[in-house]
Amino acid sequence: MKKLSKKTRHLKEALTLKINEKAYQLKREGKRVFFFSIGEPDFHTPGFIKEKGIEAINENFTKYAPAAGISPLREEISKDIKKRLGIYYQPEEIVVTVGGKFAISAAILAICDKDDEIIIPAPFFPSYLEMVYLAQGIPKIIKLKERDGFILKPEDLEKVITKKTKGLILNSPHNPTGVVYSRDDLYKIAKIALKKDIFIISDEVYSQLLFDGLEHISIASFKETFNRTFLIDSFSKTYCMTGWRIGYCAAPKNLSEKVAAIQSHMNSSTSSISQYAALYALKMERGLINEMVSSFEERRNVMVEELKKIPNITFINPKGAFYIFLNVKNYLKGNKTSYDLSYYLLELKNVATIPGSAFGYENFIRLSFAISKEDIIEGVQKLKEGLFVF
Ligand code: PLP
Numbered sequence: 483m484k485k486l487s488k489k490t491r492h493l494k495e496a497l498t499l500k501i502n503e504k505a506y507q508l509k510r511e512g513k514r515v516f517f518f519s520i521g522e523p524d525f526h527t528p529g530f531i532k533e534k535g536i537e538a539i540n541e542n543f544t545k546y547a548p549a550a551g552i553s554p555l556r557e558e559i560s561k562d563i564k565k566r567l568g569i570y571y572q573p574e575e576i577v578v579t580v581g582g583k584f585a586i587s588a589a590i591l592a593i594c595d596k597d598d599e600i601i602i603p604a605p606f607f608p609s610y611l612e613m614v615y616l617a618q619g620i621p622k623i624i625k626l627k628e629r630d631g632f633i634l635k636p637e638d639l640e641k642v643i644t645k646k647t648k649g650l651i652l653n654s655p656h657n658p659t660g661v662v663y664s665r666d667d668l669y670k671i672a673k674i675a676l677k678k679d680i681f682i683i684s685d686e687v688y689s690q691l692l693f694d695g696l697e698h699i700s701i702a703s704f705k706e707t708f709n710r711t712f713l714i715d716s717f718s719k720t721y722c723m724t725g726w727r728i729g730y731c732a733a734p735k736n737l738s739e740k741v742a743a744i745q746s747h748m749n750s751s752t753s754s755i756s757q758y759a760a761l762y763a764l765k766m767e768r769g770l771i772n773e774m775v776s777s778f779e780e781r782r783n784v785m786v787e788e789l790k791k792i793p794n795i796t797f798i799n800p801k802g803a804f805y806i807f808l809n810v811k812n813y814l815k816g817n818k819t820s821y822d823l824s825y826y827l828l829e830l831k832n833v834a835t836i837p838g839s840a841f842g843y844e845n846f847i848r849l850s851f852a853i854s855k856e857d858i859i860e861g862v863q864k865l866k867e868g869l870f871v872f
Contacts, residue, residue, distance in 0.1 A: 489616055496608055497840040501824065505834035516861030518849040519834035521657075522724040523778075523804070528770050531721060531763045538758035547754040549746035550738075551578025551730070555757050558764045559730055563715075566689075567700050569708070571732045577742045578760075580752045582687040582716030582729030585741065586651070587613045588748075589683045589712035589731060592740040593648045594619040601642060601650040603634045605807065605841035607657050607685065622647065623842060628809060631798060632659045636670040640678065649681035652701060655688035658841050658848040659807040660782075660800020662692060668701045676706040681737075687716040687729065688803040690771060693779040696801055702732070709734055712741070717756075719803075720771060721763045726756040778804050778851065781858060785851040788862035792869065804852045807838070811845040813869045820847050823872060831868040833861055 485491075501519050509515045526532075538544070550556065556573040564570050579585040586609070594600055594617040602610050603624045614621045622642050626632045639650065652671065654663040663671075675682050682701055689698040702711040716729030731741045745751065785806060786799055794812035810823060820837035824847055827833040838846030849865075851858055 489618060493612060493615070498608060498836050501828065501834055501836060505828060508828070508832055513832050515832045515834060516857050516864060517834050517853050518851075518861060518865075519836050520850045520852050522852065523719060523722045523774065524852045524854070525722045525774055527722050527726070528763075528766065530766060531723065531759050534762040535726070535755050535759040538755040543754055543758050545754060547751040547757055549577075549751050550574075550742035551576065551751065552754070552757050552761070555761045555764075558761055559732070562764050563713070563732055567698065567703055569700060569703050569713070569732075571713075572735075575732060575735050575738045577731045577738050577745065578752055578757055579729050579731055579741070579745055580749050581718060581727045582685065582714050583609060584745065584749065584752075585712070585714045585716075585729050585731035586610070586683055586685055587616075588741040588744040589681075589714065589733075589737075590614055590617045590619065590649075590651075591744050592712075592737065593681045593683075595648075597646065598648040599644060599646045600648060601639065601680075602842075603652075605632070605658050605838065605843035605846070606651070607653060608840050608842075610651050611842065619648070620646075625843070628796065628798070632656065632661045632807070633663060633667050634671060636674050639671060640674050643674075643678045643680060647678070647680055649683055650675065651683045651685065653685040655691060655698075655802025657688065657803055658805045658836070658838075658846075659798060660803045660805050661798060662696055662801040663699070663701075665699045668699055669704060669706075672701055672704040672707040675710060680710070682707055682711045683714065684711050685714050687714065688719055689715055690720040691775055691778060691804065692802045693775070693782060694801060712737055717760050717763060721760070721766075722774070723756070723760070723763070726753070726759065728752050728756040728760050781851045781853075781855055782806075784855050785849070785858050785862065788859055792862070792866045795869075804850055806849045806851065807841075807843075807846050808849055809846055810869065813872055814845060818872070820844055823847060826872055827865065827868045831864045833864050833868060835865075
């Protein structure tokens with residue numbers, strides 16, 4: 483038999499999903515598992531949104547939708563972006579996609595020819611790397627430093643840009659570190675993107691999960707970068723709609739029309755039912771979102787206090803999303819890796835974490851605090867015990 487394609491030969495299912503599966507298996511076996519591995523809010527989709535989904539089905543709103551999304555939703559997203567971020571996109575410049583993930587993938591496909599370089603700061607959301615490989619591009623990794631607060635420094639960015647560089651994938655609030663870029667951090671990057679003529683794929687799927695009164699800033703808000711940015715957001719985290727598979731890309735027409743065209747051939751559109759429900763999600767009172775964010779902030783505080791009790795680890799206090807990226811270097815003796823540690827913690831202590839290697843960054847593990855406070859307190863205690871005997 484002939485061989486499968488070179489570009490998929492190394493490809494495997496995301497490690498994050500695999501670890502969660504294993505954790506659920508332990509739970510099914512009756513074990514008390516601490517799900518620090520979780521990558522989604524532990525809240526259900528709000529009832530009002532669920533009812534709208536059911537209404538869509540009952541009203542037979544169940545046919546193919548336009549490739550770029552239904553018009554009322556694109557109009558509502560346009561208004562929402564203007565209100566939240568002060569950036570105006572015409573509704574025609576919004577493409578509703580199969581989650582934020584497909585928007586990122588389509589944006590990469592839209593800019594990347596074979597052997598073009600796409601810059602990815604590490605640690606990174608694991609799928610970025612595979613998306614670039616699938617587009618036959620070359621990922622150029624910039625290793626961010628914990629001592630720089632895991633913020634991409636403009637001089638480091640400028641250094642790696644070559645004639646073959648097409649774009650940069652930026653993510654704020656950031657998975658896995660919870661770091662949030664300030665206006666100043668973003669503006670410095672924007673100036674380089676303009677000077678060096680590169681595109682920006684700005685992954686903002688955690689834009690509304692911010693703590694300590696911070697406001698979300700998009701790199702698309704600068705005149706230097708508006709024309710060259712694919713702004714990507716999602717209903718997954720903000721509205722607890724991870725399984726509905728709905729996100730969007732906002733970008734000037736010449737960029738967004740390519741995302742829409744790619745989606746039309748690969749998915750036709752995202753689910754019409756999800757689009758109908760998402761339209762009402764945007765019209766929803768913000769109360770529920772604010773409550774969820776406060777709850778994450780409280781849990782962040784609990785987690786930080788508990789982690790402070792473990793000696794010889796370091797971490798940055800997250801300002802957004804719901805993750806802490808823990809430096810466990812001092813516990814990795816000999817050739818031990820973050821994967822070995824994660825595996826051990828899950829098997830022996832029923833503590834599910836994601837190894838830093840999944841994010842292209844060794845010596846760290848990612849902990850999610852989208853679990854109950856009781857689980858955080860008990861789970862961190864188990865983690866501590868696990869670290870001590872590893
Ligand atoms: N980008 C980041 C940084 C994420 O963490 C995730 C999901 O975990 C996504 C994108 C994908 O989100 P969606 O469910 O909208 O596809």
